[in-house]
Amino acid sequence: MILSILIAILIVFTIVFSIFLHFASEYAFKEAFYARRKTKEDSIKRLNNWGLWNEEYFENLQMEDVFITSKDGLNLCGHLIERFEDSNRYIILVHGYSANHYLHMPFIPMFLKERFNILLVEERSHGESEGKYATYGYKEKEDLNLWINFLEERKGEELFLGLHGQSMGAATVLLCGARNRKVKFVIEDCGYSSGKELMRYQFSKVDYVPFGLVYWLLNLKVKRRCGFKFEDVCPINAIAKSEVPIFFIHGDADKKVPVNMAIDMYKRRNREGDMILIVPNAVHLTSYKEKKEEYERMVHDFINNADI
Structure with a gap:
């Protein structure tokens, strides 16, 4: 019973954290690429x-x-x-x-x-x-x-x-x-x-965002949508x-x-x-x-x- 509860908690945490990473990376993408000209x-x-x-x-x-x-x-x-x-x-x-x-x-x-x-x-x-x-x-x-x-x-x-x-x-x-x-x-x-260090510097202004994970997901979206990676x-x-x-x-x-x-x-x-x-x-x-x-x-x- 306890094991089932722990597994359920872990699943819920994983889902919530994944949703957080998705929205955090989407926000970062918007900030990086959709600034008003x-x-x-x-x-x-x-x-x-x-x-x-x-x-x-x-x-x-x-x-x-x-x-x-x-x-x-x-x-x-x-x-x-x-x-x-x-x-x-x-x-x-x-x-x-x-x-x-x-x-x-x-x-x-x-x-x-x-x-x-x-x-x-x-x-x-x-x-x-x-x-x-x-x-x-x-x-x-x-x-x-x-x-x-x-x-x-x-x-x-x-x-x-x-x-x-x-x-x-x-x-x-x-x-x-x-x-x-x-x-x-x-x-x-x-x-x-x-480019990577510039993103790191920008992320450093927000304490609660884990740079490594959000940056990894952001980079995937940048590569798919824009055709490059920040390391380039x-x-x-x-x-x-x-x-x-x-x-x-x-x-x-x-x-x-x-x-x-x-x-x-x-x-x-x-x-x-x-x-x-x-x-x-x-x-x-x-x-x-x-x-x-x-x-x-x-x-x-x-x-x-x-x-x-």
């Missing part, structure tokens, strides 16, 4: 709050809408500024998760000052680009390779090409730049070193043996992507030509706002060193 108005409002939006300047930029098709058939949109017809200097700006190219526009004056033609891309499932899911850099790195091919074909010559990304865009430029020999330098701003997104491993110079930038008050990820990547590389800027009191995406002059000065020095 920002509109133009959302982005401009944020930039105005940060003091980084100059309406007259940005609205009068000569910007051409350009398009490519991803390997899996998605129509992807970009916005091209070719101010210097005699220059082969191009930089691609890659925004973060749930953002759009507007949030990257404050960097335009800095790179125009360095005489770069500029391509701002809309990552898959963001802005005007098609797609249901973001993949944290996994498929985005291949999209970025196609954008690089687009620019080379358009210009018709070898480029002095750089990549600048923020957050998920930073992970994307690291993954792409580490393997694409056409890339001459990478600037990553508040990017993560590992590992910039720290991708860049370990890459020769491309990298500038790591991060705020020490970042609560979305911990600053130690940038420090770990910089130390893992230990490569001459790399640079790192840790901005005191900067939260996610705000290093440029907090230390604009130092940011621009170090970007200038970094690019000049990469162009030797």
Whole structure:
């Protein structure tokens, strides 16, 4: 009798725990992949709050809408500024998760000052680009390779090409730049070193969730629905043996992507030509706002060193 009761309790516990894991992993999936995409108005409002939006300047930029098709058939949109017809200097700006190219526009004056033609891309499932899911850099790195091919074909010559990304865009430029020999330098701003460790960090904020089990189930759903696993997104491993110079930038008050990820990547590389800027009191995406002059000065020095 007692044994039967214990077995029944165990069965009930197993069922309840399985239901809990299912809903916990579904919630985690929703948080990771269904964040509301920002509109133009959302982005401009944020930039105005940060003091980084100059309406007259940005609205009068000569910007051409350009398009490519991803390997899996998605129509992807970009916005091209070719101010210097005699220059082969191009930089691609890659925004973060749930953002759009507007949030990257404050960097335009800095790179125009360095005489770069500029391509701002809309990552898959963001802005005007098609797609249901973001993949944290996994498929985005291949999209970025196609954008690089687009620019080379358009210009018709070898480029002095750089990549600048923020957050998920930073992970994307690291993954792409580490393997694409056409890339001459990478600037990553508040990017993560590992998709798995980013999930672990997010799970750590909720005490009652067992990371190992929920993560395992979440990963199964990510693989089935999105075609990748979080272990597939590992910039720290991708860049370990890459020769491309990298500038790591991060705020020490970042609560979305911990600053130690940038420090770990910089130390893992230990490569001459790399640079790192840790901005005191900067939260996610705000290093440029907090230390604009130092940011621009170090970007200038970094690019000049990469162009030797």
